[in-house]
Amino acid sequence: MSTVPEQANNYIFTGTCRAGSGVVAAVTGFLAERDCYICALEQFDDESTDKFFMRAVFRPQDNSPLLKRLKAALVKSPQPLLWNGKFTTRKFQ
Secondary structure, three states, X not given: OOOOOOOOOXXXXXXXXXXXXXXXXXXXXXXXXXXXXXXXXXXXEEOOOOEEEEEEXXXXXXXXXXXXXXXXXXXXXXXXXXXXXXXXXXXXX
């Protein structure tokens, strides 16, 4: 496991998709596979619209790809939440 100093900048991932099993695992797995540390994670399932919403605050670590590579991998992902997801280009502190 690698680390980055705590004062490092964080990024935000937001995504929405149809509600279903495995959505949280898809996002957390996507970030973990790319050596990103998740600092905060919130999700909401709106049963009246059958939509699932998620927000993850994360920070890259030593072996994480650049944000532009994360965005490129996001576009190619087969996971439903990731299809409609996005990373903020603005760093979150």
